[in-house]
Every structure is written in structure tokens, then in C-alpha cells.
């Protein structure tokens with residue numbers, strides 16, 4: 001078995017398993033299965049539960065499997081950098097990193113060493129006592145944020161961070177109403193569900209009192225959009241007659257925002273939440289300048305502006321460390337999670353001393369696990385690795401290269417409607433055809449998705465109609481990884497075309 005696993009490590013074994021499947025591709029002129037870049041890591045031998053037993057236990061004792069990807073869910077065993085290994089030893093290129101979370105790579109040796117050291121030293125103290133990891137981390141993280149964003153609250157998840165940010169905005173403004181975009185995802189707790197406006201996550205039960213949604217300025221799918229609206233190396237296929245320094249789409253969407261302010265909220269509002277680029281909604285980008293104007297309008301009403309950097313932070317967008325910087329704006333509150341801990345559960349809210357004091361005056365905020373020694377030690381190690389390994393620069397370089405490669409596939413295939421994003425946060429929106437921009441039916445999207453997995457590539461999905469592929473790998477990926485991913489995706493598109501032609 002060991003020899004078997006070692007072989008798998010060098011070359012994924014799917015070529016054997018799906019030989020028949022492969023033949024149809026060969027007919028189309030693709031002579032070989034895309035070849036994975038090499039990896040010198042050998043996973044441990046899998047000695048745990050059988051696949052069948054896992055399915056049984058899952059069905060009996062875990063929340064319904066609905067959200068699992070693939071008709072045959074993937075049973076993973078081990079991770080190394082951008083690679084994942086399943087229970088059979090098959091290797092996969094992980095281009096979704098546990099939903100935009102494993103920021104510096106699976107089981108990064110430096111992060112692992114720091115975590116192990118802290119595990120043997122001290123696990124938990126609560127906020128009743130001090131421990132240096134929290135102070136070391138606070139100093140490192142605050143150094144990465146502009147004045148006056150210097151006060152940090154540590155919690156355990158993105159939803160908790162946004163819950164706290166909602167409370168802060170209300171405590172500071174002494175108002176209730178909060179606005180967020182349609183298509184925005186800010187968490188699944190009962191209060192953040194009011195901010196989240198992605199249909200399937202909404203419940204019939206009352207939740208999110210005082211939250212109002214506003215039109216998402218989506219320059220690909222929305223009513224307005226043109227040929228240089230967004231901050232991305234790739235623009236939409238829509239044409240416009242705007243001069244380079246103006247954007248009519250932006251102006252139209254700002255009118256919609258004003259309409260929301262005039263019609264749906266009180267004169268004084270608590271705040272406005274926005275992801276610098278929407279993640280769950282399929283990497284949706286707004287027109288340049290939109291957030292800047294929207295922030296001004298919100299502040300005129302006494303509201304605070306909150307940037308949800310849960311997906312966009314920590315260098316992923318390449319050009320900047322934080323997503324808000326790409327819009328030239330300064331938020332009042334920044335929330336962060338996911339990539340902050342490379343997969344360890346931790347999150348943070350950063351704000352100004354003034355807003356922090358408003359919260360302190362109005363409520364005793366308490367969180368048992370927030371800022372625990374292990375999380376903080378890991379958080380510091382992650383920040384060091386991002387810096388030492390130039391991962392922000394790598395996101396910029398490899399991400400821009402990948403965007404350009406995928407843009408070529410958009411020109412080649414009618415069903416690839418849009419390619420967008422920045423750095424290593426990329427969306428590929430699938431359509432029936434470019435003219436209608438109607439979403440490609442779910443079954444077809446799923447076939448392509450599953451097909452990529454069979455060839456060894458894991459990518460995500462998003463969008464209200466689950467029509468957009470999402471790519472957000474660990475920031476340590478290389479250009480050969482990208483070449484492989486683009487070849488696999490292209491092959492999956494060719495196979496899709498072949499199936500439909502029959």
C-alpha cells in the first residue's frame with residue numbers, strides 16, 4: 001500500500017479509473033489528461049473509517065449532507081501546501097482552500113510548529129488573565145491597518161465578528177437600521193442573517209430586525225455595466241460609451257442606493273455593510289468609485305461603514321492587503337475571519353478607539369474563546385508567513401496570470417459568460433449564452449464541477465443560481481499549478497460541449 005500511495009503522489013490515479021471517460025476527450029484532440037505538477041510529499045497511509053461507514057455515520061449523526069460537493073462526496077485525509085489527499089491517496093489541487101480560508105497553505109510547517117509549541121505551553125486563560133500571544137498578535141495586526149483603526153476585538157468566526165460589528169454600529173450611532181447588498185453574505189447567525197441576502201440562506205422565521213437590502217451594483221448581471229467598470233485585469237463583455245474617467249453604471253447604481261436611503265430606512269441609520277468583493281455571491285465586483293460615494297451617503301445619515309474582509313483580506317487581492325484599500329476608502333469597522341487563522345477558528349473586529357468606547361459604554365461584551373492563546377499564536381505566525389513568503393505579491397502575480405488565462409477560455413467558449421476578480425479571488429460565471437447572460441442550468445454547472453474533480457482540480461461554486469465557479473486557493477500556488485487548472489477546466493468545457501452535441 002505504501003508503494004501505491006507513493007505512486008499516487010507523483011501522478012493522480014484517475015487516469016486509470018476513468019479511462020473510458022477519457023476516450024471522448026482524446027477524440028477532440030486532447031491527447032493526454034492534464035498532468036499535475038509534481039509534489040514531493042508522501043501522505044500517511046489512511047487507516048481510519050471505511051468510506052461506507054463514513055457515509056452511514058454522516059447520515060445518522062451529522063447535519064444533512066446537502067451542502068457537500070459532488071455526487072460522491074470527497075473523503076479527505078491529509079493536506080500539504082496547495083495539495084489535498086483523499087482516503088485512497090489521490091492527490092488534488094485545492095483551488096478553493098476550504099472556502100477561502102487556508103490562506104498560507106495546508107499544514108504550513110511554520111504555523112504548525114508555532115501551534116504545537118503553544119499547545120504544549122498554554123491553551124486557555126479567558127479574558128480574565130493576560131497572556132502574551134494576544135498582545136503580540138494585536139500589535140502585529142494593528143500595524144497592518146491605517147489610523148484610526150487600531151482597536152481589536154477577537155472572536156471565533158466571521159458571523160460572530162459581524163454580529164459584534166452590528167452591535168457596535170448601533171451602540172455608536174444610537175440608530176437601528178443597517179443596509180447591505182443583495183447578494184451579500186455576512187454570516188448565518190440570527191442577527192447576521194439580516195445582512196445576508198443570498199436567497200437560500202434566508203429563513204421564514206423572523207430574523208435580522210432593522211436590516212434593509214439594496215441593489216447589488218453587479219456590472220455583469222445587473223441592469224447597468226460596461227467595458228471598464230471594475231478593478232480587475234479582465235472587464236465584462238458588455239460595451240459602454242463612458243470616457244475612462246467616468247462610469248455611468250456607477251451613477252445609476254448610486255441612484256438606486258439613494259432610493260433605498262429615501263424609501264426604506266429611517267433618517268438616521270446605524271450603518272452599511274459591504275464586502276469589497278462579494279464572495280458567496282460569486283466574486284461580484286462593483287463599479288469603481290461606488291463604495292466611496294455610498295460611504296459618503298451613509299455617513300451623511302450618521303451611519304458607520306463596515307468592510308467585511310472575511311474573504312478579501314490578508315493579501316488575497318494582490319494589489320493591497322485589504323479589500324477596502326482597493327476602493328480607496330477608509331471604513332469605520334473592519335471584520336475579518338477565514339484566512340486570518342489558515343483554517344484555525346478565529347476572527348476579529350477592528351475599529352476606532354471612539355467606536356470601541358461607545359460599545360464599552362453600552363454593553364459588557366464578553367467572549368470565552370475569543371483571543372485564546374493558540375488562536376493568537378497561529379494568527380501571528382500566519383501574518384509572518386504572508387510577509388516572509390511574499391504571498392500578497394504572489395497573489396498579485398499568479399492571480400493576474402490566472403485571470404488572463406481564464407479570460408482566453410471566455411473568448412473560446414460561449415457558456416463562459418464572465419471572468420473576474422483580483423489576485424487570487426476569481427469568479428467564472430457560466431451562462432446559457434453570452435447574449436442572454438441567463439445562468440447555465442445547475443446540472444450542467446455541477447457536471448463541469450464534478451469533472452474537474454475527477455481530473456484532480458477542486459474549485460468552488462457561488463451565486464444566487466449557483467452559476468459561478470469560484471477560485472480562491474492558498475496564496476502559495478504557482479504558475480504551473482495555474483497551467484494545470486486552466487487545462488483541466490478547458491478539458492471539462494470541451495467534454496461539456498461534446499456531451500451537448502450528441
Ligand SMILES: Cc1ncc(COP(=O)(O)O)c(C=O)c1O
Nearest residue numbers: 157158159185186187279310311
Ligand atoms: C464575507 C463573509 N462574511 C462572513 C462570513 C461568515 O463567516 P463564518 O462562516 O466564519 O461565520 C462569511 C462566510 O463565508 C463570508 O464569506
Ligand SMILES: *[C@@H]1O[C@H](CO)[C@@H](O)[C@H](O)[C@H]1NC(C)=O
Nearest residue numbers: 255256257258259260261262
Ligand atoms: C432622494 O431624496 C432627495 C431629497 O431628499 C432627492 O433630491 C433625490 O432625488 C431622491 N433620490 C432618489 C433616487 O429617490
